[in-house]
Amino acid sequence: MFDIESLYQATGIQDAIRALQADERAMIISGGSDVLIQCREGRLAGCSLVSIHGIPELMGIEQAADGTVTIRAATSFSHIANHEIIRRTVPMLGDAVDQVGGPQIRNIGTIGGNVCNGVTSADSASSLWALNATLELHSASGVRQVPIRDFYTGAGKTVRRRDEVLVALHIQKKDYDGFGGCYLKYGKRNAMEIATLGCAAMVRLTEDRRHVADLRLAYGVAGPTPLRCVNTEDAARGMKTDEALLLHVAAGAVAEVNPRTSWRASKEFRLQLVSELAKRAVRQATLNAGGELDV
Numbered sequence: 189m190f191d192i193e194s195l196y197q198a199t200g201i202q203d204a205i206r207a208l209q210a211d212e213r214a215m216i217i218s219g220g221s222d223v224l225i226q227c228r229e230g231r232l233a234g235c236s237l238v239s240i241h242g243i244p245e246l247m248g249i250e251q252a253a254d255g256t257v258t259i260r261a262a263t264s265f266s267h268i269a270n271h272e273i274i275r276r277t278v279p280m281l282g283d284a285v286d287q288v289g290g291p292q293i294r295n296i297g298t299i300g301g302n303v304c305n306g307v308t309s310a311d312s313a314s315s316l317w318a319l320n321a322t323l324e325l326h327s328a329s330g331v332r333q334v335p336i337r338d339f340y341t342g343a344g345k346t347v348r349r350r351d352e353v354l355v356a357l358h359i360q361k362k363d364y365d366g367f368g369g370c371y372l373k374y375g376k377r378n379a380m381e382i383a384t385l386g387c388a389a390m391v392r393l394t395e396d397r398r399h400v401a402d403l404r405l406a407y408g409v410a411g412p413t414p415l416r417c418v419n420t421e422d423a424a425r426g427m428k429t430d431e432a433l434l435l436h437v438a439a440g441a442v443a444e445v446n447p448r449t450s451w452r453a454s455k456e457f458r459l460q461l462v463s464e465l466a467k468r469a470v471r472q473a474t475l476n477a478g479g480e481l482d483v
Contacts, residue, residue, distance in 0.1 A: 191233040198240055201326055201353055207238045208351040209328060214238050216353065218246075218262050219296040221289070222305055246300075246355060249273050255361025261300025261354045265312075266291070268299060278359060280369030280388060280473075284315040287373050300354045303339070306346040306413075313414040314388040315371050317406040320363040327352040340413035367392045367402070368477025370469045374461050376452070384453045385409045385461040389437075389469035393429070393479045400427050405437060405470070410445035410462055417444040429474050430482035437470050438463040 193213070198204035208214050214236040217223045226232045240246055246262035249271045257277050259268060268274055269286035288294055288302070288311045302310045303323065321336045325348060336357075339346050348354060369390045375381030386408035392401045403424040405417040420440030427433045447458035474481055 192227060192237060193234050194236045196236070196238050198238055198243060200243060201240075201245060201355060204238050204240050204243070204353050205326065205328055205351060208353075211236045211238075212350075215350065216240055216304075218298045218301050219264065221293050221297040222301060240353065246353075251277065255365065257359045257364070259299055259357045259359075261303075261356055262298045263300075265294040265297050265299065265302075269294070278315075278319060278364050278369070280371050280390065281312065281315045281319065281359075284311045284371040284373075284386075284388065287311050287371075299357065303336075303357070304346060304348055304354055306340055306342075306344045308340075308343065308411065308413050309383045309386070309409050310414070311371075311373060311383060311386060311408070314386045314406040314408040315369075316357065316359075317414050317416055318369070318388040318390045318404040319359045322358045322360075323354055324356040324358065325352045326355050331355075333358075337416070343412040364390075366477070367404075368473045368475065368479075370472035370476060372465045372469045372472075374465065382452070383409055385447070385458055385465060387462070387465035387469045389466070389473040391470060391473040391477045391479070393474070393477050397479045398429055400424050400429065400433065403437070403470070405441060405466060407441070407445060407462065410441075410447045410458065412446075412448075415445065417441045419444055428482070429479050434467040434470060434481075437466045441466040 196207050217237040217239050218241050246260050248260050250258050251273050265285040265288050269282045274282040299312055302312045316336050323334045325332050367390045371388045373383045374385045388406045390404040394401045403421050408414050441462050442459055445462050447455050449455045
């Protein structure tokens, strides 16, 4: 049973904002794959829900003239994974969201909900960090753009205010053009599994295809929030694409993360995963960028 005080279907973004302001206990629901579970478990007992499901201005993917890719917050995982713009520009993100749950979850779950939950295990989170995504939030006070690196404040916590609606995520051309990417997820099962660790790597090569021009390495479940290994990234620029690069990113990543022990895995095992997935993801990202590896 679901202990819900009320459910209001918003007709648009501004209508949703008004409904949230009118009831201090109200919260947003879209696909419901996370919110309804929390309702059933009693963690949101008696809550009022404002549904943004089916609002046209919150759905869809588009690419602007300057190359910026915009993903509306209520777009489902399955739609993202199969969309031509995503496959052409940021295929790593499509691969990441295609690993969320099973087909039923991917058909109803939305990228906005995945991000707004604030959980470090979200499959989209580390990829969006590697892509320097910007989040567009609307409220009665106006619109603000929040870089994803500033969005998460702690485990399950974000800067989004209760009466704000995440409308879209934006990825600029400079953050994907020329990059090869790879997202790897480790879980105890091959499907329908929450990540024990997630790793997203992006590599852009120099003109000779033998050195790193830019490298990004992001993780989920390697700390209380998703994170980037910025020191490792900085040191990797200019390195030759060989075994030394893979050893560098593996050692550097281990030094920058802070995983915890949980019932899914010990801290020590997660550190081993951090090292191994760094090597595998960077290797594949390099190949996807059109390079080779001297190993």
